[in-house]
Amino acid sequence: MAQRRDFLKGFFAVASTAGCLRFTGEQQSTDTPGESVHSGQTTAQEASENSKSITLTISEDFNNIFNEPEFLRVNDGILYSVGNYIQAVDVESQDIIWQTKVNLDSEPNSVSITRSGIYVGGSTRVQALAPKSGEILWTFHTDKINKEHSGFDALSANNDRVFAGLCAAAGEDESVFFSLNATEGTKEFHTRIEDYVDSIVTHDGLAYLGIDTQSMGYNPEKKALFSTQIQFGIDVGGVMRIVGNLMLLRDRSVKVHDLAKKTNVFKKEVPGYSYIPPTLTNESIISAGETGIYSHDGSSGSEQWHIRTTSTIRSSIVPYESFVLSADTSGNLYCIDVSSGELILDQNMTGGNRIETLGVVDDTLFLTDSSGQVKGYTIMSG
Secondary structure, three states: OHHHHHHHHOOOOOOOOOOEEEEEOOOOOOOOOOEEEEOOOOOHHHHHHOOOEEEEEEEHHHOOOEOOOOEEEEEOOEEEEEOOEEEEEEOOOOOEEEEEEOOOOOOOOEEEEOOOOEEEEOOOEEEEEOOOOOOEEEEEEOOOOOOOOOEEEEEEEOOOEEEEEEEOOOOOOOEEEEEEEOOOOOEEEEEEEOOOEEEEEEEOOEEEEEEOOEEEEEEOOOOEEEEHHHHHOOOOOOEEEEEOOEEEEEOOEEEEEEOOOOEEEEEEEOOOOOOOOOEEEOOEEEEEOOOEEEEEEOOOOOEEEEEEOOOOEOOOOEEEOOEEEEEEOOOEEEEEEOOOOOEEEEEEOOOOOOEEEEEEEOOEEEEEEOOOEEEEEEEEEO
């Protein structure tokens, strides 16, 4: 279960050395690990003329953030470093605003942040904290799945409710879905589900559950589950992300649904399974899984390019300007130009330490290695 739980966190595994790192893209031509395969035609001359680069310059200002975080999240200009302690850091000044120890009976397995609360899921507990002060507002505890390796692996919140999926160990395919009052932490609804809840997303007051074998949503006003296939004509499942009115899904295919129009935009089969949700950037849907990183046109679903990676992608896909960043389980860092599919960077960055998290805020890249220290890098593109 611990291994599967790491997949779902969307961590970025990278390490680096101090100083300045500069990476310049080179056009690739064959479908081997670490190389770019284009669906369109791009000549070597065009690639050379349009070659881009990324420069990372380390900042020592973030050395005081040292709480061994499982997650990095940014909301309203504040970086939240989430571990057994939660630290709130002002992104501009790099000052720690507050630090609070949480009591989750395990390391954090999930986190959701809104303007009214920070919600963190552990093994059998969910805790809520005030974003401005770090005060613990409430703790919810359950024994609905009383097993050694259970955990709140899926968590999503809006201003009114917290939706949580308590999952048994991998292979047991058993979960309990909860709807909690966001202000008080009281239980409003729960039900047992004979499957594993990979993810939960919210849109327009409804919760959508990422379950491999079922297309399921939850209506909090009716306090009832519903079939998204019957009600909306759409299949949900796997790992999901909502951008505007678009729901982006990835399991063994890439799927896009328009929730406002209640229509399926496209579904495209992609080799291998995915543990992280797709990302929408520059009108392209970027997804990743066991075989590499893929780009599909956001309207038609036609494949634009794909990058074969050395091993499985289990980190977040992070957009930055016209690029996306991600990493595979071997510690290779990839930077790709979204429009051309040009591989700007393919480099192993582990350096002996496993990097746990990644986030990009403005022009700053945040990395956390296995020592628990958060490092910041100024990004420059050329």
